[in-house]
Amino acid sequence: MTGAQAVIASLQAAGVEYVFGYPGGQAVKLFDALFESDITFILSRHEQAAVHEADGYARVTGKPGVVLVTSGPGATNTVTGIATAYMDSVPLVVITAQVPTTVIGTDSFQEADIFGVTLPVVKHSYLLREARELPETFAEAFHVASTGRPGPVLIDVPSDVAGQELEFTWPETVNIPSYKPTVKGNAKQVRKAAALIGEARKPLVIAGGGVVSANASEALAALVDTMQIPVVCTLMGKTALPSAHPLNLGHVGMHGSKYANEAIAQCDLLICVGTHLSDRVTGRIAHFAERARVIHIDIDPAEIGKVLPADVPIVGDVAGVLADIVEALSAQKAQPQSKDWLAELAEWKERWPFYSTAVEEGRTGIIPEDVVMELSRQLAGTRSIVTTEVGQHQMWAAQFMERETPRSFITSGGLGTMGFGFPAALGASLANPDDQVVCIAGDGSLQMNIQEMATALEAGANVKVLLMNNSALGMVHQWQTLFNNKRFMATEFSANPDFVALAAAYGWQAARVEDPSSVAAAIETMLAAEGCYLLDVVIPRDANVYPMVPPGGATADAVGAIDLAVGAVRLGLERHEVRQVGEVNEEGEGGL
């Protein structure tokens, strides 16, 4: 068979159902080989969106998403998508066509060194030189993408290689001597961790995206249930435990609840599970978990000790390590000692709620938090996936969207890619066609990949878009409100399209809601609709996400938390307005 046929045969051997992408000159042979295969090809309207679609598919299934694009601009358009997947450890195999090997390096038409361009944002990459390397390369690529800490792998396929003949045999096993991720946690470290957990009075777990990607939610629940350890979740770790789990304190970090951040400040033992401790989580690192000893569990040794020194580092698959710790705890007959701690946390939760109707009195228009809570109520108990774009709506979703199952909340955490959520919803919907898939979007983000409305319809996807429309880039607008004396530079749109008419032009169903009392019914109509539906929810520009840890600040510096003990007010808003973004604090750490 030809190299192109071998590419498709490799994808079939790897069990690929969907390929997302966009054709082009150098990719013609590859696309021709797809013609006869049973793989479904999803034709996006932009290569960046194709990668996000494959990414959404990968995040909800745990299987690698596959992308096929042409050379040059087709390849460079994938870069943001690849970087997004890299930052959030999502398995992808991205196949880029390349100009023939004979003209590589001559600036030929649609030539780009995509291997070089993507080096910093891939887990691994290949430039094929000969067709006979092809089966092994593809087998390796799928193996590397989906084992250890998952990530994107790129394969650049010159068009002459796609035309070469080869004998195709799919390797049954993959053996890369220089790539052997550590899966089993060190037994001694596991015992040390169990000993620390056994004696902790104020233990706390911080669960990251690694819990979700390692399918470790049950193992985590087993540990925290046995030892009665409360859990805070990072943005990527949102579905690590069901939102309704009694020990789940929810979202932590820059827009986390005051009680979750306070739990980190006060705990005596912090168990970091599958998290890289982003600056968006820790705030000023010098004041993060100051009173705590630290256990850090991660499949990636480089994450341990990177920003926070660990007393007990454990490298390994988090599901296995958590199970080993539970076993060690049972061997030492450890008993939970967190009763007083849990009582204290329950008090904080009462005192500093995320939301209080009393505080919201006097606000006009639709309150964004109410919209998210209403969607959450209506989705409760159904099989559903929520994706988000990036910005204020994303943080409200993180705060108020209740989720029950792992992989049911999809968001760009690390790179914060606007334009991710909508195509990701499309990929998620193809993977789980029976689930209700809702993308919570902002009007800024949605317009970064709005052309995928056509893709969605063509692919027969069933996607709902809940557009939180404030005709502004809300999060930056919020920073300008708080830190730049309301100098709104480049954050207000004066000529947004009529999104309902636009959706209709794409063949979507759509409606607009401006009256707070109509929100619930509008969401109900959206969720009941067959096929794609956009709901344009008009929200005020001046709504801010609270609480907020000021950039560069410690979590204790958070402003805007509600404190019911001093009356229904948001704390600290006045004192903060003078602080400038980017200010260097006394420890010399930069601002942003």
Added chain:
Amino acid sequence: MRHVMSVLVQNKPGVLSRVTGLVSRRGFNIDSLSVAPTEDPTKSRITAVVEAEDVAYEQITKQLNKLVCVHKITDLTEDEAIERELVLFRVAVEPERRSEVIEIANVFRAKIVDVGHKSLTIEATGTQSKLAGLEELLKPYNLAEITRTGVTAITRSAK
């Protein structure tokens, strides 16, 4: 602190840029670099000298170890390693003082590898401190050009 980092890698295209790119991306400067295949032609050895505090150095090595193309990283900074570098000096010395230069070269067990009308070329190998000493002595004789290979290193045999 100065570290001599010996990185055993797959002998494949793009591996060098992957390794050096990662080091510079994480904010470190490579002071010197030498690369060549090993006794096993499928593997190459990159010897790089970097300046980094211990915690930062540990982070670089952890990040490098994550690369699929990296087999193994050894820190050859310790006393248990032999370090060598090769330097070529072009000395534009006037003919009447050439013998002095040759004498200096002999003391350092360096070789004269080329002689012309206006200059002679010396090849020297050794540790960086020995080579620095030689360079210092050659300076007064009009040192026109220096080229060096960068450090390579190997662990000492077990005694």
